[in-house]
Amino acid sequence: MPASAKRVLITGAAGQIGYALCPMVAAGRMLGPDQPVILHLLDIAPAAAALEGVKMELLDAAFPLLQGIVTSTDPAEACSGVDVAVMVGGFPRKAGMERKDVMGKNVSIYAAQARALEANASKDVKVLVVANPANTNALMLAEHAPSIPPENITAMTRLDHNRALAQVAERAGVPVTKVKNVIIWGNHSSTQYPDVSHGTVDGKPIREALKGSEGWLAEEFVPTVQQRGAAIIKARGLSSAMSAASSACDHVRNWLLGTAPGTWVSMGVLSDGSYGQPKGLVYSFPCTCKAGEWSIVQGLEIDAVSAEKMRATAEELAEERELALECIKEAAA
Ligand code: NAD
């Protein structure tokens, strides 16, 4: 019997990532090749005409799995009955804006949309926050939607994870599928810690497979992955969109359908204190997934250099949380 359609919300659907993500979801890259979908596309009123254009193109592409398209500028309507919510909508930082100005705007968006999700989405909705600051937006969403189980709210660091896999594969001269188990620890920002200590190339530890490249691993690999978003903005004049959309599909697909045996992926999830990282932050950890549930991989050995980098990115997340809470207090005053 054919599966019944799942409803997937994409916020900011008229934006760059939305435009790349909609066809990927409609083609089965997110929920699998046999899973029909109904897309719920949300954007703000000034983008309503562009949103209708996206809908027209989705119809014209005649995707076999696409069973319906809801477009809306009303969060309550867009969230109605959704099984998966990919939160891409928000304000990017513009020239002359302080970090706090962006944080203030996005925190208010995430607080409002948290309530819309809570009131209207499926009770088991799985939420992926992509919009920056992704980890802290996810945390604020969780705080404003207390009836959504906190484990159902995650932030995207899969793009960083994929970037790390690709860098190692290029260096080793192998297809990216041969590289496994890199880790992104912490924030989706330049303080993230891309860690190869437990990764493999064709089953061999990365450090062994890249013997002779110790200098590259120590001095080039980490900053390249940390700064890749900025490098793409510099090259394109726009932030990453196709790779972000593809990584959002990877994140949700692994979460719902599972990770391959012996492998893990990086996900921003609510810290339970694993590896000494503070509880109550949305922090990126190595995770395995099975049937819609993720678990943090336990028992990995952490050396002193790694521990310091993991602490530094947690410190930035703690500062972001304070800033976000301040913004919420100011907005309520
Ligand atoms: P964009 O500006 O092209 O699109 C954002 C869309 O959000 C626009 O269509 C805008 O109208 C819409 N929007 C604004 N406020 C909204 C609201 N309240 N409700 C619904 N929609 C709203 O930006 P983009 O390039 O698509 O990037 C989107 C976000 O993703 C940015 O915050 C960007 O920094 C972030 N990003 C994250 C990652 C990651 O790996 N986590 C990677 C790339 C980009």
Ligand code: LMR
């Ligand atoms: C990325 O990693 O490509 C983006 O988060 C960069 C950005 O600041 O939008």
